[in-house]
Amino acid sequence: MVVLFHFKIGPSYGGFAGVDVFFVISGFLMQEICSKEMKKHGWVMGFYKKRFNRIYPALLVMSVLAFAVVLATETPDGVKSAFKQAASALTFTSNIYYWITSGGYFSGSSDLNWLLHTWSLSLEWQYYLIFPAIITIGNMLGRYRNAFYLSTIILSLCLCIFISRNHQDASFYLLPTRMWELMLGAYVSAHKFKNNYKRTTEIASILIIVAFCVLVKEGNTWPGSLTLIPTLCAAAVINACVSNESTVFRFSPIQLIGKASYSIYLFHWPVVAYMANNSIEFNPLSSTVGIALSVALGFVSYRYFENIRNLKGIKAVSAATAFSLLAFAVSSIGLSKYWISDRTIKLEEYKYYSDNAIRIKQFGNDNGICFLTTKYNDVSFFDKEKCLTPSSEKKNILLIGDSHAAEFSQAMREEFTDYNVMQATASGCIPIASIDPSSYCQKLINYIYDDFLKNNKVDGIFISANWVAFNEYNLLEKLNASLANKKDAKVYVIGQTKTFEIDFYKIAQKVDRLRIDKLVTKDSEEINNVMIDDFKSTELHYLDVFNLNCIESKCNYFIGNDIPYMFDRNHLTKEWAEVYVKEIKKMTRI
Structure with missing residues (x-):
C-alpha cells in the first residue's frame, strides 16, 4: 500500500x-x-537489544547508501540537509525532525526529503522505549489490564482527533x-475476542482495506477518526487468526514479499526521493521501474x-x-561543490x-504590513x-x-507610477466576501468589500x-456579489499562473529547459481554461496570464541564465513579477 x-x-x-x-x-x-519474555531476568534490556538488532543494520546501510547518492548528485546545501536527516534517522528522532522542518507529510515538497520514511521507525522505537513500562503496569492491574489498555487507546485517539x-x-x-x-x-x-x-x-x-486504499484520498486531518477504518480492519484480521492453511496470505509470493517488506520499505523511499529531486515524472513507466528497483x-x-553480524549491538x-x-565533515567542507556546477549551486539560494528582504519587499511588507501571513496572522497587524x-x-x-496578488505588489507600484496603488492581501485567502469571517484573512477581505x-x-x-487552490462553487457569481460596492471601478481578475509539483528552483537545477513545459500541473492549466470561458459573459475583465512567459509555442523560464521563473511551486520571482505586470498594464484601460 505504502509503496x-x-x-x-x-x-x-x-x-x-x-x-x-x-x-x-x-x-x-x-x-x-513481551508477554512471553517478562518472566526472564533482564527481559527489558533483552527486548531493547533484540528490537535494535532487528531494525538497525538495514537502516544504517540504507542511510549510508542514500547519503552517497546525495553527495554525488546534490549541492553542498543539499548534502548538509541529508546529513541532518541521516543523523535524525540513526538516532530515532526523524519524526521530530520532519515535524519541525518538512512542511507536512502530504506537501508537494516532502518528496524531496531523502529519508522522510524513517519517521515511522523513529516513532516505533520511541514506543518500544515506553512499552515495557506499559505492559508492566497492565499486568500489575490484573483483571483491569484490558480497561487500562482501552483507556490509553481512547485517550490517545481523542488527543489525535483534537490536535x-x-x-x-x-x-x-x-x-x-x-x-x-x-x-x-x-x-x-x-484481550482474546471469540470469533465464530x-x-x-x-x-x-x-x-475494506483495499477499498479504502483505492477510494480515500489524502486529507488535511490525517490521522483522525477516519483512521479507525484501516486500523480496526487490521485488528480484525489479526484477531480472526485464520490458520496458515486457510488464510488468503498463505500463497508463497505474498509470504516472500512479507518477509522482505521491511527492507522494501526502507529502500523504496530513496528511489522516490531521487525521482522527485531530479524531476522525473511519476508516470506508469517510471513508477513501474521505480517499484521494481525498490523490490x-x-x-x-x-x-x-x-x-549482518558485524552490524549489531555496540558495533x-x-x-x-x-x-x-x-x-558531518563532508557536509561541512561542501565537498560536492567540486563536481556540481556553479549555476546549480547559485540556484540553491532560491530555497531561502x-x-x-527581496521577497518581503516584493510582496508589500517592507514598510508596513500590507500582506497578512502566518507570521502576521491578525488584522491588527494590517497597516x-x-x-x-x-x-x-x-x-x-x-x-x-x-499571496498571488501580493507577489505583484512592488512591481505594480513601480510600473503604475501615475496611479496610487493600494493593497489588501492575505496568504491562503480566496478574495470573495464571506458570511463567516472567522479567519484573519477573511476579516480583511470582508472589510474591503x-x-x-463603499466609502x-x-x-x-x-x-x-x-x-x-480554491475549489469554489459559483466563483464568478460570488465575485460579482462581493463587488456590489465597487461603484464605477473597473475590475480586472488576474488569471491563474502556472504551478508545479515541486519548487521551481529544483526544476531549474536538474531539468533540461525543453522539458519544463511538461512539468506544469494539468489542474492549473484546466482551471485557467475554465475561467476564460466563465468570464466571457461578464463585465469583469479576465486577464489570461497563463502563457505570458511564452511566445507562440515556445516558453521561456529564465531571465538571462540565472533568474528562474518561480522560487517555489507557484510564486513568481521579483524579476518575473515585473515582466508580468508590464504585460498586465498593456491589457488594461483604467
Missing part, C-alpha cells in the same frame, strides 16, 4: 494508511513478545497522537543487510557514529527566497494608513487577493489568487 502510494500509482490514493496498518501489527507483536484540527503535522508525526494505533494491536493480543466467523472476518476486512533492493537488503552504534562524523490610503490627486488602484469600497473612490480593482 504504491509513494510512487503515485493511480488506484492507491489511500495507500498512506499502510503505515497505520503496520502500527497495529507491530503493537500486537510487541505485546506477544489534527489545528496542528496536523504534530498529530501525524508524534507518538502521543499515534500511540492508540500501536496500543490497539496490543489490546487485540491481550474467522474466514469471513478476514476476507471482509481485507476488502530488488529490498530483497538484496533482506538477504545481505538485515542480519552498529560504532559504525553509525563513524559514518555520522564522516558525513521566502525569508529574504491601513500605508496600504489603504486613497489619493485625491491620482487615480486609485486596489490590489486584492492572496463591505466597508472600504472610498477606487478607479481600478485587480483581484488575483491561486485559483486552482
Whole structure:
C-alpha cells in the first residue's frame, strides 16, 4: 500500500494508511513478545537489544547508501540537509525532525526529503522505549489490564482527533497522537475476542482495506477518526487468526514479499526521493521501474543487510557514529561543490527566497504590513494608513487577493507610477466576501468589500489568487456579489499562473529547459481554461496570464541564465513579477 502510494500509482490514493496498518501489527507483536519474555531476568534490556538488532543494520546501510547518492548528485546545501536527516534517522528522532522542518507529510515538497520514511521507525522505537513500562503496569492491574489498555487507546485517539484540527503535522508525526494505533494491536493480543466467523472476518476486512486504499484520498486531518477504518480492519484480521492453511496470505509470493517488506520499505523511499529531486515524472513507466528497483533492493537488503553480524549491538552504534562524523565533515567542507556546477549551486539560494528582504519587499511588507501571513496572522497587524490610503490627486488602484496578488505588489507600484496603488492581501485567502469571517484573512477581505469600497473612490480593482487552490462553487457569481460596492471601478481578475509539483528552483537545477513545459500541473492549466470561458459573459475583465512567459509555442523560464521563473511551486520571482505586470498594464484601460 505504502509503496504504491509513494510512487503515485493511480488506484492507491489511500495507500498512506499502510503505515497505520503496520502500527497495529507491530503493537500486537510487541505485546506477544513481551508477554512471553517478562518472566526472564533482564527481559527489558533483552527486548531493547533484540528490537535494535532487528531494525538497525538495514537502516544504517540504507542511510549510508542514500547519503552517497546525495553527495554525488546534490549541492553542498543539499548534502548538509541529508546529513541532518541521516543523523535524525540513526538516532530515532526523524519524526521530530520532519515535524519541525518538512512542511507536512502530504506537501508537494516532502518528496524531496531523502529519508522522510524513517519517521515511522523513529516513532516505533520511541514506543518500544515506553512499552515495557506499559505492559508492566497492565499486568500489575490484573483483571483491569484490558480497561487500562482501552483507556490509553481512547485517550490517545481523542488527543489525535483534537490536535489534527489545528496542528496536523504534530498529530501525524508524534507518538502521543499515534500511540492508540500501536496500543490497539496490543489490546487485540491481550484481550482474546471469540470469533465464530474467522474466514469471513478476514476476507471482509481485507476488502475494506483495499477499498479504502483505492477510494480515500489524502486529507488535511490525517490521522483522525477516519483512521479507525484501516486500523480496526487490521485488528480484525489479526484477531480472526485464520490458520496458515486457510488464510488468503498463505500463497508463497505474498509470504516472500512479507518477509522482505521491511527492507522494501526502507529502500523504496530513496528511489522516490531521487525521482522527485531530479524531476522525473511519476508516470506508469517510471513508477513501474521505480517499484521494481525498490523490490530488488529490498530483497538484496533482506538477504545481505538485515542480519549482518558485524552490524549489531555496540558495533552498529560504532559504525553509525563513524559514518555520522564522516558525513558531518563532508557536509561541512561542501565537498560536492567540486563536481556540481556553479549555476546549480547559485540556484540553491532560491530555497531561502521566502525569508529574504527581496521577497518581503516584493510582496508589500517592507514598510508596513500590507500582506497578512502566518507570521502576521491578525488584522491588527494590517497597516491601513500605508496600504489603504486613497489619493485625491491620482487615480486609485486596489490590489486584492492572496499571496498571488501580493507577489505583484512592488512591481505594480513601480510600473503604475501615475496611479496610487493600494493593497489588501492575505496568504491562503480566496478574495470573495464571506458570511463567516472567522479567519484573519477573511476579516480583511470582508472589510474591503463591505466597508472600504463603499466609502472610498477606487478607479481600478485587480483581484488575483491561486485559483486552482480554491475549489469554489459559483466563483464568478460570488465575485460579482462581493463587488456590489465597487461603484464605477473597473475590475480586472488576474488569471491563474502556472504551478508545479515541486519548487521551481529544483526544476531549474536538474531539468533540461525543453522539458519544463511538461512539468506544469494539468489542474492549473484546466482551471485557467475554465475561467476564460466563465468570464466571457461578464463585465469583469479576465486577464489570461497563463502563457505570458511564452511566445507562440515556445516558453521561456529564465531571465538571462540565472533568474528562474518561480522560487517555489507557484510564486513568481521579483524579476518575473515585473515582466508580468508590464504585460498586465498593456491589457488594461483604467
